[in-house]
Amino acid sequence: MLLGVDDLETAQAYPRGKIREGNAWLHHEGVVWGFNVSFNTRNELAVDPGLALDAAGRELHLDRQACLDLGQWYAANKDDKSFTFTDVAGSGKEFSVHVIAKFKACLTRPVPAIADPCDGAGTDTAYSRVFETVELLLRPGLSQPKPPPYTRLRILFDLEDDADSKYDEVRARRASIQGLPAVQQPKAYLAALRDYSALDEIDLKPQQTPQVSIFPEDPTEVVLADVDKIIVMPTATGSWAVATPVAVPDVKVRPSIIASATIQELLCGPLFTGVAAAPASLGPRVTGATFAAQSVTFTTDRPLAAPTLNPQSFSVADYSDTAGWNQIDIGAVARQADGSVVVQLTSAPSGRRVRFIAHGSGPTPLLGTDLVPLGAPGISGADDGIDFVKMFERS
Numbered sequence: 001m002l003l004g005v006d007d008l009e010t011a012q013a014y015p016r017g018k019i020r021e022g023n024a025w026l027h028h029e030g031v032v033w034g035f036n037v038s039f040n041t042r043n044e045l046a047v048d049p050g051l052a053l054d055a056a057g058r059e060l061h062l063d064r065q066a067c068l069d070l071g072q073w074y075a076a077n078k079d080d081k082s083f084t085f086t087d088v089a090g091s092g093k094e095f096s097v098h099v100i101a102k103f104k105a106c107l108t109r110p111v112p113a114i115a116d117p118c119d120g121a122g123t124d125t126a127y128s129r130v131f132e133t134v135e136l137l138l139r140p141g142l143s144q145p146k147p148p149p150y151t152r153l154r155i156l157f158d159l160e161d162d163a164d165s166k167y168d169e170v171r172a173r174r175a176s177i178q179g180l181p182a183v184q185q186p187k188a189y190l191a192a193l194r195d196y197s198a199l200d201e202i203d204l205k206p207q208q209t210p211q212v213s214i215f216p217e218d219p220t221e222v223v224l225a226d227v228d229k230i231i232v233m234p235t236a237t238g239s240w241a242v243a244t245p246v247a248v249p250d251v252k253v254r255p256s257i258i259a260s261a262t263i264q265e266l267l268c269g270p271l272f273t274g275v276a277a278a279p280a281s282l283g284p285r286v287t288g289a290t291f292a293a294q295s296v297t298f299t300t301d302r303p304l305a306a307p308t309l310n311p312q313s314f315s316v317a318d319y320s321d322t323a324g325w326n327q328i329d330i331g332a333v334a335r336q337a338d339g340s341v342v343v344q345l346t347s348a349p350s351g352r353r354v355r356f357i358a359h360g361s362g363p364t365p366l367l368g369t370d371l372v373p374l375g376a377p378g379i380s381g382a383d384d385g386i387d388f389v390k391m392f393e394r395s
Helices: 005-027 070-077 151-156 165-178 182-203 260-266
Strands: 030-034 037-039 045-047 050-053 059-062 066-068 086-088 092-114 123-140 222-234 240-242 286-291 295-300 314-320 324-328 330-335 341-345 353-358 388-393
Touching (some): 030 222, 059 123, 066 123, 070 222, 165 182, 286 388, 314 330, 314 341
Antiparallel strands (some): 030 050, 037 045, 050 059, 092 222, 286 295, 330 341
């Protein structure tokens, strides 16, 4: 098989293009690691090594720190009409910029190459490698966030609320799901996610202008930081220097890509599963319970409302192999000086097992001093709690 330059270029470009396409659509743009932006001890703006993906799926890898003297940068760019500078006291200038990283490829490693015979020479030189690196630039003004994709899903999960009336159905469905009992919501959210992800993905389209592309954007830039209100002052030598104290770069404006292994662990946390709510909506929890001859003593992690400490908030029964379960009446409930609660029984259990229930649900639940039920949130949400149940073995 006779292979030419076009064949070799295709063999190299095809797998690179497939990797870029997956990066662009499945991960989108963002910093993977590093790329801190700060001022060093010489008041130079420094960008640390890092790795990012741009919206065209290219890997942006910086392997060493890059520094910039903003005084010299101002001197070189002060006459550029695209930059705006404000006068400050003492003949200084104030301006804001954002730092971006973009893909850059440099030809390297020249080697002898066969030239066209018509050139009159037997050999020539050509570059045999392409070195991929990062170009760092300052853009005027602060960065502007890009509208994120998957608008319907973001509205469904209360991450944003676009005012466009075409999303009214999504908002109505979200309200309907939130009105369901908590135990029914996960399946309802899953069904809605499948429906609206299909519509959101139809809305995603490759770039059409200025040229047709298979990527969302191409060319593209990744924002690394905003640097607001930089002040440079003239020096005695006729140059410019950054005034102190220097501005603090804001790196939180950058898009970030979180590793999938971390995401799957975060999804196991209580804030995502609904096991825990904000501290103010958590009901008291029983921290321990003991049985004596004719009483049960228990403790909670927070005080209970005194009016709910009555016999109707508890159930006690004993079990025997011959008669089964036998309900035992509760005589009194009293809080002790140490904060524990004693539930006194009218008669001593005779069965070999005693079952104690402190009610967090039902018509007469125990409440905390903030009137949140014991064990809340329960199956029906923050207004419902969970019963505490303990089985004791009689000796």
